[in-house]
Amino acid sequence: xxxxxxKGGVCAPKAFLAAAIAAGIKNPDxxxxxxxxxxxxxxxxxxxxxxxxxxxxxxxxxxxxxxxxQELRAIIANSGNANACTGVMGINDTxxxxxxxxxxxxxxxxxxxxxxxxxIGLPLPMDRxxxxxxPLCAAISAKNGTSVAEAIMTSDxxxxxxxxIVDLDGQKVRIGxxxxxxxxxxxxxxxxxxxxxxxANLSKVCLQKSLLEAVESSFNRICIDGxxxxxxxxxxxxNGAAGGPRxxxxxxxxxxxxxxxxxxxxxLAKKIVRDGERVxxxxxxxxxxxxxxxxxxxxxxxxxxxxxxxxxxxxxxxNWGRIIHAVGYSRARIREELIDISYDDKPACEGGLVAKxxxxxxxxxxxxxxxxxxINLHLGxxxxxxxxxxxxxxxxxxxxxxxxxxxxxxx
Amino acid sequence: xxxxxxKGGVCAPKAFLAAAIAAGIKNPDxxxxxxxxxxxxxxxxxxxxxxxxxxxxxxxxxxxxxxxxQELRAIIANSGNANACTGVMGINDTxxxxxxxxxxxxxxxxxxxxxxxxxIGLPLPMDRxxxxxxPLCAAISAKNGTSVAEAIMTSDxxxxxxxxIVDLDGQKVRIGxxxxxxxxxxxxxxxxxxxxxxxANLSKVCLQKSLLEAVESSFNRICIDGxxxxxxxxxxxxNGAAGGPRxxxxxxxxxxxxxxxxxxxxxLAKKIVRDGERVxxxxxxxxxxxxxxxxxxxxxxxxxxxxxxxxxxxxxxxNWGRIIHAVGYSRARIREELIDISYDDKPACEGGLVAKxxxxxxxxxxxxxxxxxxINLHLGxxxxxxxxxxxxxxxxxxxxxxxxxxxxxxx
Numbered sequence: 128x129x130x131x132x133x134k135g136g137v138c139a140p141k142a143f144l145a146a147a148i149a150a151g152i153k154n155p156d157x158x159x160x161x162x163x164x165x166x167x168x169x170x171x172x173x174x175x176x177x178x179x180x181x182x183x184x185x186x187x188x189x190x191x192x193x194x195x196x197q198e199l200r201a202i203i204a205n206s207g208n209a210n211a212c213t214g215v216m217g218i219n220d221t222x223x224x225x226x227x228x229x230x231x232x233x234x235x236x237x238x239x240x241x242x243x244x245x246x247i248g249l250p251l252p253m254d255r256x257x258x259x260x261x262p263l264c265a266a267i268s269a270k271n272g273t274s275v276a277e278a279i280m281t282s283d284x285x286x287x288x289x290x291x292i293v294d295l296d297g298q299k300v301r302i303g304x305x306x307x308x309x310x311x312x313x314x315x316x317x318x319x320x321x322x323x324x325x326x327a328n329l330s331k332v333c334l335q336k337s338l339l340e341a342v343e344s345s346f347n348r349i350c351i352d353g354x355x356x357x358x359x360x361x362x363x364x365x366n367g368a369a370g371g372p373r374x375x376x377x378x379x380x381x382x383x384x385x386x387x388x389x390x391x392x393x394x395l396a397k398k399i400v401r402d403g404e405r406v407x408x409x410x411x412x413x414x415x416x417x418x419x420x421x422x423x424x425x426x427x428x429x430x431x432x433x434x435x436x437x438x439x440x441x442x443x444x445x446n447w448g449r450i451i452h453a454v455g456y457s458r459a460r461i462r463e464e465l466i467d468i469s470y471d472d473k474p475a476c477e478g479g480l481v482a483k484x485x486x487x488x489x490x491x492x493x494x495x496x497x498x499x500x501x502i503n504l505h506l507g508x509x510x511x512x513x514x515x516x517x518x519x520x521x522x523x524x525x526x527x528x529x530x531x532x533x534x535x536x537x538x
Numbered sequence: 539x540x541x542x543x544x545k546g547g548v549c550a551p552k553a554f555l556a557a558a559i560a561a562g563i564k565n566p567d568x569x570x571x572x573x574x575x576x577x578x579x580x581x582x583x584x585x586x587x588x589x590x591x592x593x594x595x596x597x598x599x600x601x602x603x604x605x606x607x608q609e610l611r612a613i614i615a616n617s618g619n620a621n622a623c624t625g626v627m628g629i630n631d632t633x634x635x636x637x638x639x640x641x642x643x644x645x646x647x648x649x650x651x652x653x654x655x656x657x658i659g660l661p662l663p664m665d666r667x668x669x670x671x672x673p674l675c676a677a678i679s680a681k682n683g684t685s686v687a688e689a690i691m692t693s694d695x696x697x698x699x700x701x702x703i704v705d706l707d708g709q710k711v712r713i714g715x716x717x718x719x720x721x722x723x724x725x726x727x728x729x730x731x732x733x734x735x736x737x738a739n740l741s742k743v744c745l746q747k748s749l750l751e752a753v754e755s756s757f758n759r760i761c762i763d764g765x766x767x768x769x770x771x772x773x774x775x776x777n778g779a780a781g782g783p784r785x786x787x788x789x790x791x792x793x794x795x796x797x798x799x800x801x802x803x804x805x806l807a808k809k810i811v812r813d814g815e816r817v818x819x820x821x822x823x824x825x826x827x828x829x830x831x832x833x834x835x836x837x838x839x840x841x842x843x844x845x846x847x848x849x850x851x852x853x854x855x856x857n858w859g860r861i862i863h864a865v866g867y868s869r870a871r872i873r874e875e876l877i878d879i880s881y882d883d884k885p886a887c888e889g890g891l892v893a894k895x896x897x898x899x900x901x902x903x904x905x906x907x908x909x910x911x912x913i914n915l916h917l918g919x920x921x922x923x924x925x926x927x928x929x930x931x932x933x934x935x936x937x938x939x940x941x942x943x944x945x946x947x948x949x
Contacts, residue, residue: 182866442938527853
């Protein structure tokens with residue numbers, strides 16, 4: 128990254144405080160933190176992007192409404208239960224979380240963003256959550272940034288956070304962020320939550336535009352299992368605590384902010400792929416030479432979602448035949464006899480035919496933990512990149528059953 | 539099936555002969571049959587449907603051209619190599635197979651349909667195939683119908699054939715068929731070959747129309763792994779040997795033939811799903827109450843392709859949350875609060891919320907080898923059914939690598 132990394136996560140920017148607590152949401156006996164809050168000591172401008180799934184969790188619906196009504200200044204989030212497919216009760220539970228957080232922090236309900244992640248279809252255990260919100264908010268501190276990254280983990284095996292310092296046209300500002308997500312990861316919003324804080328003094332429009340562009344080339348470019356979740360949310364709070372003049376849309380400083388934000392989100396998006404459920408490979412899929420952007424995207428998405436292609440990656444098998452067959456059914460405009468496919472620049476397929484590279488040279492690349500596959504359609508100048516993974520027998524095994532959880536749930 | 543089953547397969551109809559031989563196509567030392575021929579003693583009318591993948595294997599291209607030029611009277615097919623992504627050489631190899639078959643049977647090249655199935659991207663071993671065609675054609679007999687079903691198997695674990703006798707407006711006729719396919723199975727032409735013979739005296743138009751309609755509600759309705767192959771082909775030969783007047787399009791007898799053909803193809807399509815690679819569950823997915831046919835189809839395809847849904851089926855987990863999340867990203871018009879989901883008529887989700895059925899009752903159904911999931915959108919009257927399967931850890935393991943084959947191949 129062309130920016131200076133600094134220590135910490137969402138509390139690295141000035142005047143952001145956070146806390147996390149164990150509320151026993153998935154399992155009443157658990158001691159792991161699963162409820163967390165981020166708070167800005169100063170008013171913010173805010174922006175968000177959300178899942179495009181038509182089945183939207185209650186916190187997505189409520190937070191979208193809050194963002195339209197007012198600027199967010201705090202975020203409350205829980206893991207262990209997605210509060211999705213929970214109807215009117217789910218909406219009420221989300222509002223109760225927002226109300227309790229607003230009361231504890233002395234804010235208006237609509238200044239609170241609410242996020243949930245976890246199992247779909249079960250009501251939130253509000254009897255466990257509500258009493259924990261006041262002590263949670265009482266514990267906020269600038270030292271607790273990392274605790275947010277930890278509390279939102281579900282099937283993640285590592286916490287994912289980052290903070291950078293960047294110069295925006297002469298003004299030093301900080302950006303901090305954390306994310307979670309490991310399954311249900313698909314282009315057009317992975318199954319993930321991401322919280323970003325910054326002390327840059329941004330105009331609302333600069334922030335919104337920067338976020339949309341940065342998400343498009345980061346979280347919208349990753350694919351683990353091709354499933355798009357009901358809860359995907361990215362929220363950004365910008366409190367201006369770094370000072371300096373307000374950064375307007377279209378200014379040099381706004382473009383610099385967007386580039387820095389994009390870099391932060393892409394770093395986190397790649398961390399999500401690397402920590403995908405039972406993933407063993409990180410594959411960069413570069414589609415080049417497509418007649419249009421839409422064609423390039425169709426090819427990249429079809430290949431990155433193909434179960435047979437992903438199984439071959441798991442086996443370290445440079446199986447370009449499966450790749451070209453997915454290119455063929457992608458509905459993109461292609462000409463079979465023009466297609467080149469390479470593994471880390473070694474050609475496997477040239478002009479739609481097997482290339483001369485010895486199979487063991489290709490095999491050595493496909494055996495690596497990370498490699499790049501380039502598909503050149505030779506039909507134009509559009510390109511598209513997706514960061515994706517293999518699918519392993521262990522992934523299927525891991526996702527076979529949530530029965531034990533449902534069996535013990537109180538419906 | 540409302541038709542009388544009879545013994546045999548493609549040689550059950552009158553005046554069809556067949557043979558199979560071991561040519562060692564995938565492995566020179568193998569003794570398993572992998573080259574097969576079907577021949578009609580009388581001239582035929584013929585029809586075919588083919589993969590919609592834009593990467594089409596050479597035999598698909600050549601057979602499509604033959605069908606446009608003339609009526610097929612014989613089919614030569616090999617397993618072990620798909621002759622896909624093999625360029626001009628692949629086209630020439632297919633023509634060589636057709637020429638040798640035509641010569642041995644005393645036919646014109648364009649009367650021969652050619653089909654290949656197996657690995658993509660390697661040239662056919664013509665040095666092994668060509669010399670076997672004359673002895674293969676010399677061995678044709680009405681007793682060898684089942685040998686065709688056996689010779690086209692690849693990762694299939696069971697041969698798949700059927701024959702029926704049916705009354706078409708007073709004329710008894712026979713339909714015989716066999717198929718293969720176990721991986722790369724996707725709606726809109728599974729990765730499969732299917733050969734159908736009949737001694738009905740059909741007009742060309744009646745046959746073509748019947749085939750299109752029958753495929754639409756059989757092979758186009760199955761999904762194992764969501765991958766669509768380069769070689770999918772269904773061919774029908776009708777030789778009229780049963781006698782009786784020629785059956786015209788739009789006649790009662792033509793409709794009866796179409797219904798019988800549909801029944802034959804649906805039976806074979808279901809056999810493909812049951813024999814899917816490392817499949818443990820047969821799931822009938824019924825989408826009802828969609829605003830349009832296209833919406834119903836989108837929902838059925840999204841659910842049947844979701845890795846997380848398929849993993850839950852593997853685990854016998856009645857996880858309706860994953861089903862509704864796939865409904866949500868299917869791009870169909872839906873209203874979350876109207877959706878009902880049931881397992882074998884026991885409600886799991888009502889109006890977008892968890893239903894009152896005890897989890898163990900749902901679990902008992904999801905534990906069965908076969909069950910039906912009904913998704914009712916309550917937005918209209920369109921419906922769509924897909925026959926699909928789970929995805930297992932063993933499927934991924936099975937498809938990890940074709941490296942050993944490539945390592946030993948002569949390119």
